[in-house]
Amino acid sequence: MQSVIHAASRIVVKVGSSLVTNDGKGLDRDALARWAAEIADLRRRGKEVVLVSSGAIAEGCQRLGWSTRPKAVHELQAAAAVGQMGLAQAYETAFAHHGLKTAQVLLTHEDLADRTRYLNARSTLSALLSLNVVPIINENDTVVTAEIRFGDNDTLGALVTNLIEADALVILTDQKGLYTADPRKNPAAEFVHEAEAGTPALEAMAGGAGSSVGTGGMYTKIIAAKRAARSGAATVIASGREANVLSRLADGEAIGTQLIAPTNRMAARKQWLADHLQLSGRLVLDAGAARALRENGVSLLPIGVIGVDGDFLRGEAVACVDEAGAEVARGLVNYSSDEARKIMRRPTREIEAVLGYLVEPELIHRDNMVSL
Numbered sequence: 001m002q003s004v005i006h007a008a009s010r011i012v013v014k015v016g017s018s019l020v021t022n023d024g025k026g027l028d029r030d031a032l033a034r035w036a037a038e039i040a041d042l043r044r045r046g047k048e049v050v051l052v053s054s055g056a057i058a059e060g061c062q063r064l065g066w067s068t069r070p071k072a073v074h075e076l077q078a079a080a081a082v083g084q085m086g087l088a089q090a091y092e093t094a095f096a097h098h099g100l101k102t103a104q105v106l107l108t109h110e111d112l113a114d115r116t117r118y119l120n121a122r123s124t125l126s127a128l129l130s131l132n133v134v135p136i137i138n139e140n141d142t143v144v145t146a147e148i149r150f151g152d153n154d155t156l157g158a159l160v161t162n163l164i165e166a167d168a169l170v171i172l173t174d175q176k177g178l179y180t181a182d183p184r185k186n187p188a189a190e191f192v193h194e195a196e197a198g199t200p201a202l203e204a205m206a207g208g209a210g211s212s213v214g215t216g217g218m219y220t221k222i223i224a225a226k227r228a229a230r231s232g233a234a235t236v237i238a239s240g241r242e243a244n245v246l247s248r249l250a251d252g253e254a255i256g257t258q259l260i261a262p263t264n265r266m267a268a269r270k271q272w273l274a275d276h277l278q279l280s281g282r283l284v285l286d287a288g289a290a291r292a293l294r295e296n297g298v299s300l301l302p303i304g305v306i307g308v309d310g311d312f313l314r315g316e317a318v319a320c321v322d323e324a325g326a327e328v329a330r331g332l333v334n335y336s337s338d339e340a341r342k343i344m345r346r347p348t349r350e351i352e353a354v355l356g357y358l359v360e361p362e363l364i365h366r367d368n369m370v371s372l
């Protein structure tokens, strides 16, 4: 069995609180240095990596001299705000040794549920990756209420995987992977090398957090794998304490538990776009644009659009129809209907002069479009 990470070109790596803070004893700078070295190695191999790191609350508690994790949400939020400073500084330092810049990205549930913010987060992360920056993501704990928190970063890792359409999610934790029962409680538990993500039996094997600083335990990791599989991504759950774990996975070595997605990335994306979109308007394409979308699955540029029907906002879904009204494709627009009316029939270089700003060169990017 070869690790899926070998062929993956875009990877989300999630590191849990127990690892990052050495079970709540304070930031484990040696561990951060090891992961930074390995992520630098992955970048040299041409892989794009986004890091989702927990640890703000645990580090904040440590800095504030609190020996137990508080229960009150405002205290957790205060701890997160203090601890996030430490996390950001420590990662910046660790990656600087390898000539890599880092970027702090703090997300909430709403950022991923709202179409416009979703697209903004997506394009910012893509821009950071193309600038060779390592985005380091955490939940924006300071502003979220108990009801809408992701709470555990396994869920956030999976949603980021969907957001940037990564090929794989690697969840590094304090166990070697998934066992048939919690190994802390059941020494007879057997290791699971590979399974299909979303298999109900896996949920029954997984228990809650084993340490006092982790929150989700194995259960949220199994659910994260199921979510990641929705955009066709595989998940690997492995030990963050294993030497060179990321580099060895990239070599193809089968370390940890590999949870395979039943559908591939493109099929999953197209299914999602085809099933979940409520159309808010229509773009009428000229013959050349209609042909290019049908035959080559390219992005839609304003110059190929000759009509705009309906009222829609950036991030909403529209149908693309040919002059006869037949649907050619559907996708998420980068510009509102008002903006689209102003820039249609025009070359991309004129967008900025017409609107006073340029959001994206395309009206619909091909990644956000499914041809019919």
Ligand SMILES: Nc1ncnc2c1ncn2[C@@H]1O[C@H](COP(=O)(O)OP(=O)(O)O)[C@@H](O)[C@H]1O
Pocket (backbone or CB within 6 Å): 015, 016, 017, 018, 019, 172, 173, 174, 175, 177, 178, 179, 180, 181, 182, 183, 184, 205, 206, 207, 208, 209, 210, 211, 213, 214, 215, 216, 217, 218, 219
């Ligand atoms: N079936 C299982 N296999 C492996 N670990 C399990 C299982 N069920 C529960 N666990 C527990 O999940 C813990 C990892 O989750 P957690 O403490 O939330 O870590 P993290 O901070 O990395 O997210 C392990 O230490 C282990 O005790």
Ligand SMILES: N[C@@H](CCC(=O)OP(=O)(O)O)C(=O)O
Pocket (backbone or CB within 6 Å): 015, 016, 017, 018, 053, 054, 055, 056, 057, 058, 080, 138, 139, 141, 151, 152, 153, 154, 213, 214, 215, 216, 217
């Ligand atoms: N956003 C929180 C992470 C919450 C958490 O404990 O996550 P995890 O360790 O991944 O189960 C923090 O930085 O402390």
